[in-house]
Amino acid sequence: MMIRQEEVMLKAQRAMWVVFSRGKLVVQEASQTLPIGHLEELPFLSSYADNIHQLPPLNESAHLSYPVFVVDLGSEHIDEPGWERISLRQLLFSAQDIAFSVIGRAWQYTHFLRTHQYCGQCGAKTERVDWEMAVHCHRCQHRSYPRVSPCVIVSIHNNEQILLAKGVRHKEADMYSTLAGFVESGESLEEAVHREIFEEVGVKVKNLQYFNSQPWPFPHSLMVGFIAEYAGGEIRCQENEIDDAQWFNIDELPNIPPRVSIAGQLIAKTVSLISDK
Ligand SMILES: [Zn+2]
Structure with a gap:
């Protein structure tokens, strides 16, 4: 999938990283928190550059001073010293402020992208829409949004x-x-x-x-x-x-x-x- 220039620029910025691996979240072992930093500070992501998507922001989460990037590693396992995987429920219940607004939304987005790779109407491969949470079929123009x-x-x-x-x-x-x-x-x-x-x-x-x-x-x-x-x-x-x-x-x-x-x-x-x- 083509990555827009704008997104490449964003990847050079400080960001919050929501990384899913086998249905769990990758966190820093010491603090049990989501990493905030530059892409190069997360060396295990270097081979996934094409799978990094910015989470379309909600008005409410506009108070975050950095973008949120979502990476879905699917069934890939991270075995990097200093990092560990914890369950979504575990992180939600840790009652950090960002939990519901960011992690929940990131997980729904990831789940949506996983389950909408093909058009439900004509079966062609869909493409992610950059500016809203949607995928679009360029063959029949059908657009799908996350299910609520x-x-x-x-x-x-x-x-x-x-x-x-x-x-x-x-x-x-x-x-x-x-x-x-x-x-x-x-x-x-x-x-x-x-x-x-x-x-x-x-x-x-x-x-x-x-x-x-x-x-x-x-x-x-x-x-x-x-x-x-x-x-x-x-x-x-x-x-x-x-x-x-x-x-x-x-x-x-x-x-x-x-x-x-x-x-x-x-x-x-x-x-x-x-x-x-
Ligand atoms: Zn279609």
Whole structure:
């Protein structure tokens, strides 16, 4: 793929480097942080010059005083003293400020480029668009953008207690969290809330209140948070999805997700709503 002159110039600048290797991130061993510096300070990248892409900036991340470059090494392994690979989740949960705005976006971009190498309409090879997050097919002019999958995430309270569930996938971690599920095609966010909650734990809710949203890069979700009031029904866990669900007193909470996630923030907000009553 041709690299534009402008990008070659940028590569001579000080930049932040988000390097993916086998689905993990390459960080400096001593500080566990992403490298910030010049290309020549990362000797292991010298043979990947053609695979370096600038992350199209978001307005919000304009406060970064350097460009962000993304390098996807695919299944290549980095074995360089002073460097190590850590998981995306590990870095996100380290609660560094840049985590969600940069790393999450870089991962979604990498995932997008990996899965859109060919046109979905005519099958020709696509080319990356430099000025926005897109790939373009020069044969049929079809342009593709990264997929964003909306997902509702809901905390439910009955004025005194909060309903939390342990997903089958989080069984080992013994962690209870809010309920969440993907919005289906043609469905509103509110309809998705009612459907998901009823499917997963068999209860009805009312008085939905929008809380907040958070991009969640595993691999391209947008979590949309709501707080809902219990309206009726007995807890009945959905097979193969929910291992256990219970009403908890706010002073006897189980192991819950950290505050860096919207689930942790939703639980904290609901607990404060209950305790203010
Ligand atoms: Zn095409």
